[in-house]
Amino acid sequence: MIKNLSKIAMSLALALTLFSCKKDEDNNQAPIVSIISPIDTYYHDSTLPYVDIVAEAYDNDGTIAKVEFYRGTTLVATETVPDSRKSFSAKNRITISKSVIEIDYSKRYSTFIEGAPFVTGPNTITAKAYDDKGKVTTSAAITFNLTNER
Numbered sequence: 001m002i003k004n005l006s007k008i009a010m011s012l013a014l015a016l017t018l019f020s021c022k023k024d025e026d027n028n029q030a031p032i033v034s035i036i037s038p039i040d041t042y043y044h045d046s047t048l049p050y051v052d053i054v055a056e057a058y059d060n061d062g063t064i065a066k067v068e069f070y071r072g073t074t075l076v077a078t079e080t081v082p083d084s085r086k087s088f089s090a091k092n093r094i095t096i097s098k099s100v101i102e103i104d105y106s107k108r109y110s111t112f113i114e115g116a117p118f119v120t121g122p123n124t125i126t127a128k129a130y131d132d133k134g135k136v137t138t139s140a141a142i143t144f145n146l147t148n149e150r
Contacts, residue, residue, distance in 0.1 A: 030137045031064055033057040033129035036108070038144040049146050050114040053077070055139065057129035058107045067109040068128040071118060077111035120146050 037054040044050050057064045069077040083105040109127075123146050127139040
């Protein structure tokens, strides 16, 4: 009797696991998004605080429709074009990378925000990625310190 109960419990656990892993009826997987930068401290050298935010977003079974950037609950920017399809101006900005890893800019979405709502001190940001079939994923929140002192 105990062996049968054990088998029933294991079968039930397996069935629940398979059920919880089931995709939607249209087999659409949610996109994946994470914030790449800033992650700790961001320095600016102007009278207004500014921030470059970079997120990486991709969808295994479709495309990214847009990426939204938030400070707290406030929407601060929306990007619909990945960095690989943008042309950048280096006006007042220099980015130096020591990385030897090749970057896939087709998955990178970045935005430049000057002034409000960012303030000197701690700021918490998130990114939301929307896929071409309506699924949405929110990144983990990142808190960074914004300062003009080095």
